[in-house]
Amino acid sequence: EFSQSTSSGNLSQNNIGANVSVIDTNLATINIYFYNSTGNLINTSSSSATPFFVNFTNLDDGLYYFNSTSSDLAGNSANTTTRVVSIDTIDPVNSVVVNNTNLQKNLDSVLINWSSLDVNLNVTLFNITFPGGAVLFSSSESSGEVTLTASNMTTIGTYLVSLYSVDNSGNNNLTTQTMIVNDTTVPNIEVINPLSGSYIQNWIFVNVTSIDEDVNTIDIYLYNTTLGLVEQSGGFNSPYSYNFTSLSDGTY
Numbered sequence: 001e002f003s004q005s006t007s008s009g010n011l012s013q014n015n016i017g018a019n020v021s022v023i024d025t026n027l028a029t030i031n032i033y034f035y036n037s038t039g040n041l042i043n044t045s046s047s048s049a050t051p052f053f054v055n056f057t058n059l060d061d062g063l064y065y066f067n068s069t070s071s072d073l074a075g076n077s078a079n080t081t082t083r084v085v086s087i088d089t090i091d092p093v094n095s096v097v098v099n100n101t102n103l104q105k106n107l108d109s110v111l112i113n114w115s116s117l118d119v120n121l122n123v124t125l126f127n128i129t130f131p132g133g134a135v136l137f138s139s140s141e142s143s144g145e146v147t148l149t150a151s152n153m154t155t156i157g158t159y160l161v162s163l164y165s166v167d168n169s170g171n172n173n174l175t176t177q178t179m180i181v182n183d184t185t186v187p188n189i190e191v192i193n194p195l196s197g198s199y200i201q202n203w204i205f206v207n208v209t210s211i212d213e214d215v216n217t218i219d220i221y222l223y224n225t226t227l228g229l230v231e232q233s234g235g236f237n238s239p240y241s242y243n244f245t246s247l248s249d250g251t252y
Contacts, residue, residue, distance in 0.1 A: 010086045010120060012169040014059045018066055020080070021051035026073040037063035061087050092118035092165035094175035101179040106150050110179060115143035116165035123166045131157030153181045187215055192239065202247050209239040225251040 018032050030052045034043040045054045056064075064085050071077040097113045116124045121142055128137040128148070136159070137146055153159065159179050166172040188211040194204060206220050219234040222244050230252065233242040244252075 008083045008085060010088055010168040010170075012089050012171050014087065014089060015055055015057040016059065016064060016066065016085050016087070017053065017055045018068065019051055019053045020068045020070070022070045022078075023050075024070070024072045024076075028071050028073050030068060030070045032068045033066060035065040039065070059087050061089055063087075086120065086169070088120050088167060088169040088171060090118070091171045091173045092116050092121055092167055094163045094165055094173045096161055096163050096175050096177050098161060098177050098179055101177070103153065103179060103181045104185075105153065105156055105181050105183045106185070108153075109147060109149045110153075111145060111147050112161060113143075113145045114161075114163050116163060116173075117142075118165065118167045118171075120168040121165060122168045123164075125162075125164045127160075127162050129160045129162075130155050131159060156181055156183050187211065189218070203243055203245040204247060204252060205241065205243045207239055207241040211238075222252055 016034075018034075020030050020032060022030060027050055028048065030047050030050060032043075032045045032052065032054050033041060034045075034054075034056055036042050043056060045052075056066075064087065065082050066085075067080050067082040069077060069079040093116070095113070095115045095117075099111045100108060101110075103110060112128070114126050124140055124142045126137075126139045126141070126144070127135055128146070130136050132155070136152065137148070139146075142165070157180070159181065161177045161179065163175045164172065190209055190211075192207040192209055194206065204222065206222075208218055208220060210218055215238050217234050217236055218238060218240040219232060220240070220242050221232045222230045224230050230247075231244055233244075234240075235242075
């Protein structure tokens, strides 16, 4: 009976262990044969004891084959099937290229290219996320390109571009890049009322509107005839209005 410690498959390590056990009271010899990717025999190990373990170390990346035979003192022999192991210790090579990382909202577009290279590539995940973390674009292709226009990048802040890849041996690579969407457009603000003129009242009702989809605050300042600040008021919505009351006669 034979058992081998390393099964066929892909490994991210530089060694292969072979463990052979034989049930035979008259055991003579156990041989383990180790081959490279071209089928050349690169090692033969023998023992008259069971179990017999051999660890093949300092292996380069590549494909390897191994099997074993045994014989007893009566001349009977047996052999295992050949196992195939791929040694791969190299992480996938990722590339992310963003042609513009400083963008103006409602104006700029950006071209993004990505690629993952590995002879044993298994999984690729490419994502672009909004500043809040929501996914803007996603792909499982190992390479590609995408153009984002101003209509795609509707939020001010830092966008994350990420590329994650894994090969069949479990080697992985995560590559990230950021791009910033700014708003440098000055808001367009207009006082709707009051109109300039003379009024028989002790109050001034001010109504202001701002044309800017990202308006943050609107502040209204009331000054007297010497340009001294009488009162101010602020709000977060457009239009915004405020009534300045209990005013003395004068120019404001």
